Structures are given as C-alpha cells and as structure tokens.
Amino acid sequence: MNSADTAAPQSAGPSALDTAVAAAQAAGAIARTAFLQPRTVTAKGENDFFTEVDIAAEAAICDLVQARFPNDGILAEERGRSTGSSDYVWIIDPLDGTINYTNGIPYWCVSVARRNTSTGQTEIGVIFDALHDELFVATHGGGATLNGRPIQVAPVTELSSSMVACDIGYAQELSHRMLHAAVQVQPRTRRLRILGSAVLAMAYVACGRIDAFFHLQLQPWDIAAAALLIEEAGGCCSTWFGEPAQLDGHEIVVGPPPIQAALARELAPYHGDAA
Numbered sequence: 001m002n003s004a005d006t007a008a009p010q011s012a013g014p015s016a017l018d019t020a021v022a023a024a025q026a027a028g029a030i031a032r033t034a035f036l037q038p039r040t041v042t043a044k045g046e047n048d049f050f051t052e053v054d055i056a057a058e059a060a061i062c063d064l065v066q067a068r069f070p071n072d073g074i075l076a077e078e079r080g081r082s083t084g085s086s087d088y089v090w091i092i093d094p095l096d097g098t099i100n101y102t103n104g105i106p107y108w109c110v111s112v113a114r115r116n117t118s119t120g121q122t123e124i125g126v127i128f129d130a131l132h133d134e135l136f137v138a139t140h141g142g143g144a145t146l147n148g149r150p151i152q153v154a155p156v157t158e159l160s161s162s163m164v165a166c167d168i169g170y171a172q173e174l175s176h177r178m179l180h181a182a183v184q185v186q187p188r189t190r191r192l193r194i195l196g197s198a199v200l201a202m203a204y205v206a207c208g209r210i211d212a213f214f215h216l217q218l219q220p221w222d223i224a225a226a227a228l229l230i231e232e233a234g235g236c237c238s239t240w241f242g243e244p245a246q247l248d249g250h251e252i253v254v255g256p257p258p259i260q261a262a263l264a265r266e267l268a269p270y271h272g273d274a275a
Helices: 016-034 052-068 098-102 172-188 198-206 220-232 257-270
Strands: 041-045 048-051 073-076 080-082 088-096 109-116 121-129 134-139 143-146 163-166 191-194 212-215 236-238 252-255
Touching (some): 016 052, 016 088, 016 109, 016 121, 016 134, 052 073, 052 109, 073 220, 134 198, 134 220, 163 172, 163 198, 172 191, 172 212, 172 257, 198 220, 220 236, 220 252
Parallel strands (some): 073 088, 163 191
Antiparallel strands (some): 041 048, 073 080, 088 109, 109 121, 121 134, 212 252
C-alpha cells in the first residue's frame, strides 16, 4: 500500500493518488475546453500573468481535494496557502505555461502533488498534459509512469551529447542571469531548448525526451510533482551548486545522474546572487 494512502483520513474513500489524478484531469479538461477561446489576461506582477482559466482550474482541484481530504492543507499558485490539521499539504499549479496558453502555443500542463510536512517528503506527484492526453504519475518509492507505463530518464552520459532545456522566468534581473548562463552552457551541449513550461519540461526529462533542465526562479508548485517524477524515474535534482534541491529554493538542475552533475558544475560559476 502506498504510504500516502495509509495516512489518509478516509480509508474507505478514494485514495490520495486517485484524488490527485482526478483533480489534475478535471483541471486539464477545463483548460483544454477553453484553449484558443477569447479570455481575459490579468497581470499579478512584473511579466507575470493569470487568466480566468487558471482560477477555474485551480478551483476544480481545490474543491475536490477539500471534499475528500478536508484536514489537509493546500498551497496553490493563485489562492496561496491554507493550513490543515493533518500532516499533509497539496501543492498545486493549475496551469503551468500560462503565456504559452494565452498565445495559443500547445505546451502547458497541470501539476498536483501531495507532501507529508512531518517528513518533508512529497509522496504523490501528478502532471497532466491535457492537449496531448499524457498523464505523468509518480509515488514515493513506487516509480514513475506515463499513461500507466513505467518511464526512466535518458541513458545519455555525456553533456556534449545531451538535449538540455531551460526557461527564462519573468523577473528581469533573474532572467538576465538565466540568459547569460544559457549562452555559456549551450556550446557544451548538443542542443539547448527554451520551452515555456518548466513543469512539462521536467516531465519530459523524467521520460527521456529531454536529457536535462535548469532554472533559477521556480516556485514550490513548479517543483513538487516534477522533482518526485524525476527522482522516481532514476534522475537527480540539485541546486546550481550541486546541493540537494529544496522545495522553496527556487533554483534547480535535473537530469540523469551524470548529466545532472556535469550541468550543475557548468552552471555554478554563473549562479550569481539568487536571492
């Protein structure tokens, strides 16, 4: 039995894993239906935006989670944090890749994770690409799957043979650092790609489509499900200095162990002050 389910308050009801999958699929269905339709885009910060689809998708996830696990806390991108009486928190990104979404670029996803706050372990991670009907699922100690089939990070061992991805972010000062690092790293890779959805890019690392990914400006809802997926697929997640990645640490380098380590060594000199 999955450890996330043993602590669930309703043992006879839907499991936490079933809930995470159903919530991600419900949010994905909302976003898919509204994709390419007219919408209102609202600024919430410098170069940072949301739409009514983000709000509706997040509400669908939170409503389902709260109905089935009312004692759990929630940390969601748009509505923020609510505390619960249990040791669990659900970490939610209802629409990662909002700029892609609003511009009709078919590269965005939903991310749902459940984390045990007493152990600091993310126990369930689900990423759903609704447009392509691809469901990535990971459970702590239980492996990672794509549409039910086990996945692994790529077997590549040389950075020079690797397809590496990154994203730039929206804060100008950090974006400048990211671009500088990308320019320096690119000649040491086979190809460098900027995809516009950090979560989906990391899911692609987990299934071997992309060999590695790096970023300097991520949030917990970007990291939680994706990091678990990569680790359960045999990959590693660290800071740009090679230290274990933290949920609230913002920076990340992910990939198969030899590629991830080599990329972190290349990135460390270009880190700067990430505060």
